[in-house]
Amino acid sequence: MPLLKIDDQEIEVKAGETVLSAALRCGIAIPYYCYHPALSIAGQCRMCLVEVKGAPKPLTACSTAVTSLPPDKKMDGKYDMVVSTKSEIARKAQRSVLEFLLLNHPLDCPICDQAGECQLQEYSYTYGNSSSRFDFEKIHGPKRVEIGAHVVYDSERCIKCTRCIRFCEEITKTGELTLVERGAHARVDTFPGRKLDNPYSVCTVDICPVGALTSKEFRFKERVWFLQSANSVCPECSRGCSVRYDTYKGDVLRLVPRENPEVNGFWMCDYGRLLSERIKELPRRDRPGIRTEKGWTFYTFEAFWPIFMEKLKKEDLSSPAAIVSGRMTLEEMAAYKLLAGKALGGAAGVALNVASGQDDSLLIRRERRPNLYGARMMGIGVSEENPDVAALLKNKRSALIIREDVVKDAAESQKAALVKALQGLGLLIVADDAFTATAELAHVYIPLTAWHEMEGTTVNFKGHLQKTARAVMPPRNRKPFHDAVSAWLAAAGGQAPEAGFAAWFAEVKKAVPELADKSLRDLLPRGIKLKEAAP
Amino acid sequence: MKLQRPKLTWWERTYFPAILQGLAITFRHIPRIKKRVTLEYPEVRWELPKKYRGAPVLLTGLDGHEKCTSCKLCQFICPPRAINIVAGETDLAKEKFPREFTIDMGLCIFCGYCQEVCPVEAIWLKDEYELADYDRTRLIYTKEELLARGRKPPYLPGKEKPLTEGDKP
Numbered sequence A: 001m002p003l004l005k006i007d008d009q010e011i012e013v014k015a016g017e018t019v020l021s022a023a024l025r026c027g028i029a030i031p032y033y034c035y036h037p038a039l040s041i042a043g044q045c046r047m048c049l050v051e052v053k054g055a056p057k058p059l060t061a062c063s064t065a066v067t068s069l070p071p072d073k074k075m076d077g078k079y080d081m082v083v084s085t086k087s088e089i090a091r092k093a094q095r096s097v098l099e100f101l102l103l104n105h106p107l108d109c110p111i112c113d114q115a116g117e118c119q120l121q122e123y124s125y126t127y128g129n130s131s132s133r134f135d136f137e138k139i140h141g142p143k144r145v146e147i148g149a150h151v152v153y154d155s156e157r158c159i160k161c162t163r164c165i166r167f168c169e170e171i172t173k174t175g176e177l178t179l180v181e182r183g184a185h186a187r188v189d190t191f192p193g194r195k196l197d198n199p200y201s202v203c204t205v206d207i208c209p210v211g212a213l214t215s216k217e218f219r220f221k222e223r224v225w226f227l228q229s230a231n232s233v234c235p236e237c238s239r240g241c242s243v244r245y246d247t248y249k250g251d252v253l254r255l256v257p258r259e260n261p262e263v264n265g266f267w268m269c270d271y272g273r274l275l276s277e278r279i280k281e282l283p284r285r286d287r288p289g290i291r292t293e294k295g296w297t298f299y300t301f302e303a304f305w306p307i308f309m310e311k312l313k314k315e316d317l318s319s320p321a322a323i324v325s326g327r328m329t330l331e332e333m334a335a336y337k338l339l340a341g342k343a344l345g346g347a348a349g350v351a352l353n354v355a356s357g358q359d360d361s362l363l364i365r366r367e368r369r370p371n372l373y374g375a376r377m378m379g380i381g382v383s384e385e386n387p388d389v390a391a392l393l394k395n396k397r398s399a400l401i402i403r404e405d406v407v408k409d410a411a412e413s414q415k416a417a418l419v420k421a422l423q424g425l426g427l428l429i430v431a432d433d434a435f436t437a438t439a440e441l442a443h444v445y446i447p448l449t450a451w452h453e454m455e456g457t458t459v460n461f462k463g464h465l466q467k468t469a470r471a472v473m474p475p476r477n478r479k480p481f482h483d484a485v486s487a488w489l490a491a492a493g494g495q496a497p498e499a500g501f502a503a504w505f506a507e508v509k510k511a512v513p514e515l516a517d518k519s520l521r522d523l524l525p526r527g528i529k530l531k532e533a534a535p
Numbered sequence B: 001m002k003l004q005r006p007k008l009t010w011w012e013r014t015y016f017p018a019i020l021q022g023l024a025i026t027f028r029h030i031p032r033i034k035k036r037v038t039l040e041y042p043e044v045r046w047e048l049p050k051k052y053r054g055a056p057v058l059l060t061g062l063d064g065h066e067k068c069t070s071c072k073l074c075q076f077i078c079p080p081r082a083i084n085i086v087a088g089e090t091d092l093a094k095e096k097f098p099r100e101f102t103i104d105m106g107l108c109i110f111c112g113y114c115q116e117v118c119p120v121e122a123i124w125l126k127d128e129y130e131l132a133d134y135d136r137t138r139l140i141y142t143k144e145e146l147l148a149r150g151r152k153p154p155y156l157p158g159k160e161k162p163l164t165e166g167d168k169p
Helices: A019-025 A088-101 A119-126 A163-171 A203-207 A275-281 A301-314 A330-343 A372-377 A412-423 A437-441 A481-491 A501-511 B016-029 B073-077 B113-117 B143-151
Strands: A003-006 A009-012 A049-052 A081-084 A151-153 A177-180 A187-190 A213-215 A228-233 A242-248 A251-257 A289-292 A295-298 A321-325 A350-353 A381-385 A398-402 A427-432 A444-447 A456-459 A464-468 B056-058 B083-089 B096-104 B123-125
Touching: A003 A019, A009 A019, A049 A088, A088 A119, A151 A187, A163 A177, A163 A203, A203 A213, A203 A251, A228 A464, A251 A275, A289 A301, A301 A444, A301 A481, A321 A330, A330 A372, A330 A456, A330 A481, A330 A501, A350 A372, A372 A381, A372 A456, A412 A437, A427 A437, A456 A501, A481 A501, B056 B143, B073 B083, B073 B113, B096 B143, B113 B123
Parallel strands: A003 A081, A321 A350, A321 A398, A350 A381, A398 A427, A427 A444
Antiparallel strands: A003 A009, A049 A081, A151 A213, A177 A187, A228 A242, A242 A251, A289 A295, A289 A444, A456 A464, B056 B123, B083 B096
């Protein structure tokens, strides 16, 4: 094992490991732009120059590998390489590289979306000069180039680190981007007639260390220092990517992937990311309601349950068709199980396996529900792919549909039959976060919090359990389904766990033995892999 | 802490000396020997100091558009959070402009941080101080109102005169 010395620290490295990865492992600060742990090494930005003892000039830490020296040639008697990141030569190299990078930089931080999370800003503060010595007109290049449907490129801000190019070549293997022109005029561009249109295109915005690539959806929405973040999970497919919800004043402005090697690596797909736009379009109803011949009447959450109990006395809810969803968290599923045993005559419940598209080699999964593995774990049956819901409703007088818009998801050929079947029911209870087309047919509507408005746990298709977080406070009459069950059972006069995530997580712990000795702290930030295979 | 009260003599305890001392000050001011410090306000106006900080206004650039690029530094620095900006995209070279820009003058404390932090000299605390109103909603100044106030003289000291509404290209 070669022994590396960086500044005053001795590090044992694997032969062939680079200086930069050894430094990052030990928390030694070396500035870099073009290096990315998931991409190949380019040595493009020159920011990570360090002084290596015996080398005639500073070397890039990202591409300098440590190798063993013969015993008689070791430096200072024992080191295979001696690196300094703080020596006069290293400091001068860092300062000069940064001066070059900023030579033609427009310094439009006030309007740049990256400001606040920009590596150029951070490094010029730490390593750079306080003023520019450049007195001439800066080179101007194309600005506001729409290189893709969701990505805008600004060549003046670009430092040509080529992370985006390498991402398209190595991760998505689509290779849309390339570097055109030479020297100071070089810029990133697509090949003629092509667009950056792969399903992961916005990841280039994430890995761009400066503001050259910006997301069209998030462009100019809000300065990043105003954002409030919550580390959560993407609900759009069974991959369950670790994401961060960035919100401002109760609006989700963007979803950004979090690093989680076991689930999504560093990436997430554009479809999941655009959830922030789809959330806005959902029709919301913030109060529970009951529909009679006269139309809908809406109540507050507290006032609703006695009236609902009165209604239940007249109707038969002994063996309803129960359609639950992979969009429910484990806590909600536990609550459903309890409710089914106490109030629904043990209706087993079917979680719909809604699927579309194809699995791809990177992240996207065909199953569009995040928690179907969890449903199997909690003993809830999962239907075949895209089932005919009307068949599930056959010979039933009542139905309970939770977090599924069955009308919207139904195939065109089955839609009319499904609507007819739903209208034929004596009692249809729909609990969902949006007032969907299905909810409009319901007799009783219970508003639930959306995925990003509540805490919960979810299990992805590989059995990786993660915790979701509350990114936005929901309106006060919209509750998670488990809290609705607490209120339902209390109104029915039975025993129920108290409302709230903590109490229902305790219920989940009882059902999942592997969680018994785990606390919430163990689930953060990346979740845990459950050993138990799906039944 | 124990308060030490001074020991008063019999004469002092009658309170006459204190009353006479006070009256002496009052009578000294009656003949207006000193210059008056008050003004007959609405008729007589105070000459403002040069760097007086009154109501904040938005300035118009020489191209006839608001100078503000909606960087929101003023919104960030504003101690009572009186400023609210909604950014938008424009075809102008500055790319970004304030779609909405409101200052709640019910909250503004005239600290001048917004003027100090602005990278494009788009906001300036002017000499206006008669800002009272009967309705709080009218104290929330919109972008148009702030720009209109900015077009009135006097102009930013040491800077050229911004275009007025009539000069607009």
